[in-house]
Amino acid sequence: MNASWTTSAPARPALPAPDTEAVRARDRRHVWHTWTPLAADRSALTLSHGSGHHVWDIDGRAYLDASALNSTCGYAHPHVLRALAEQASRLHHFDLSVAGHEPAGLLAERLAGHLPPGMDKTLFVNSGSEGFDAAVMMAVSYWAHLGRPRSRLVTFARSYHGATLLSRSLSTLPRSTHLLDPPVPVTRVELPLEPALLRREEALPVLLAAFERAIGDDPDDLPAAVVVEPFLNVGGAVVLPPGFLRELRALCDATGTLLVLDEVFTAYGRCGAMFAARREDVTPDVLVSSKGLSGGYVPIAAVTVGQHVHDTFGRDPVIGGLRYGHTTSGHAVACAAALATLDVLEKEDLPGRAERLGSGLLGELAPLTGAGGVVDVRGLGLILVVETASPELATRVLTRARERGLLLRQVGAAVMAVPPLVIDDEGAAALAAGLTEAVTDVAG
Ligand SMILES: Cc1ncc(COP(=O)(O)O)c(C=O)c1O
CATH class of the missing domain: 3.40.640.10 (Type I PLP-dependent aspartate aminotransferase-like (Major domain))
Structure with missing residues (x-):
């Protein structure tokens, strides 16, 4: 398992640095975000570009993206x-x-x-x-x-x-x-x-x-x-x-x-x-x-x-x-x-890869069950689910993971990891380490 999962991102491709505050202010002023409470500020995470299974925000921070429901070939294929x-x-x-x-x-x-x-x-x-x-x-x-x-x-x-x-x-x-x-x-x-x-x-x-x-x-x-x-x-x-x-x-x-x-x-x-x-x-x-x-x-x-x-x-x-x-x-x-x-x-036989990586990841994450507020670990293909004891706990896991450079999804009390299907073995190991760390930090 690769413990240094936040450092496995490739170097950020050179792009002109935007006026980050102006970009965020424009979003807050004009963009009506889907399925979002009016009080929430989605511009806190504003993305700039992606490559493979990574995305970068406008401040230049890299994230392993396990939140993209529709990503098969990853970014910029x-x-x-x-x-x-x-x-x-x-x-x-x-x-x-x-x-x-x-x-x-x-x-x-x-x-x-x-x-x-x-x-x-x-x-x-x-x-x-x-x-x-x-x-x-x-x-x-x-x-x-x-x-x-x-x-x-x-x-x-x-x-x-x-x-x-x-x-x-x-x-x-x-x-x-x-x-x-x-x-x-x-x-x-x-x-x-x-x-x-x-x-x-x-x-x-x-x-x-x-x-x-x-x-x-x-x-x-x-x-x-x-x-x-x-x-x-x-x-x-x-x-x-x-x-x-x-x-x-x-x-x-x-x-x-x-x-x-x-x-x-x-x-x-x-x-x-x-x-x-x-x-x-x-x-x-x-x-x-x-x-x-x-x-x-x-x-x-x-x-x-x-x-x-x-x-x-x-x-x-x-x-x-x-x-x-x-x-x-x-x-x-x-x-x-x-x-x-x-x-x-x-x-690239991505369905076969999803099955192989998914069952490996499920095996790695399964021991989280029962430890500190984790109710169940389950999955199907490259959909990995860690169900926690409450939606609040799941939110805290997501926040912790994001601070460490890993983007996840939340469904009620469940934390869901859905990486691009092109994620490689190293990326999958980084995902397992990141998710485990975020769950144990918060719930352990
Ligand atoms: C199972 C399922 N059906 C339908 C939809 C709706 O698709 P769309 O958001 O493209 O309209 C979704 C979206 O999440 C979904 O997960």
Whole structure:
């Protein structure tokens, strides 16, 4: 283990020093930060640039970044940068409701090659939230097209599917609730066990029974779809029991209910495989992916469906096709960035690396459990979670880590480490040492 983890950052590339106070003052005056209390000052950490798994702030301090949910290739990856520049100078975009372009076709084909057979039609949008909205609209439309309308959805009460009205209507998380009624009926499944127990094999029958009750067997009230994340990210950094997706697929099949997987966070290597669906050999009817698809270089999300879902849209009564899209859907530069990101993922086997590094890190961090306010250590691929006794304790761990040059994320009482998938062995050792030190400093 590399104890001198703060010194492992490469030398800061030379950049002109900004007027740091002016930069911070401008941010405080004009930028409305997402999901942030008005009293908080996000400009305290103002970033300047990044390289690999490191970022630098405007004061020149280096940080190991284990906070970037969408980072696959890390910062300033030359292959992705080249692809962005080349596509921008050739054809930056053209509206896909009017014409086609090569990057969209290449990317949709590439995704089909990674997904189970039959999942080979992709709609591109700009964010995970939009992708999720489109997925739900497709599921409900599917039943209308078949002449057997269903609109009810089954999901986790602690799910997070996005910030749009529909996606946030599904969840009961206090931060994302709103004042309007959900546009469709929703049956929400509460977690039957604490997260520390839920990740175990023994939890599987208990969790499945809860979903079976939620689906029900009333032929007049069957759900259009069950919609789940393979790992509850915002809902508490919850790892689900192995086999859950496979068994949930079987439950859905028993009533013909569609299975919509929200892999916005888990896909493209983060979960230790290209898709969580592939870890369990599951074929969903609809799969939403985003974050790692372009590694965060540009906004893009993909909604990939089985041919059986797609083909019903020929029966749409208004245009005989999909009545949905955005002017920037399938943006050519975004598709090119995603293709380059996939090149890196495939060539460097980043999903395999995430699995190997993630399980090594989990082994190193596991002894923290029980020591001074640590309730559980869990993970999936390169998502590492240290659940503490309280949100206040988790905040203190994050603050301590940041003082020492390590950026982490907080989800309630849980501390989450999500480094870029290109992090190397030395970086992973530095992450383990930094996280251990921050936890023991604060909680030990
Ligand atoms: C599982 C999941 N679904 C959907 C979303 C929403 O994606 P976006 O923020 O790109 O709209 C997120 C974002 O964190 C997510 O984690």
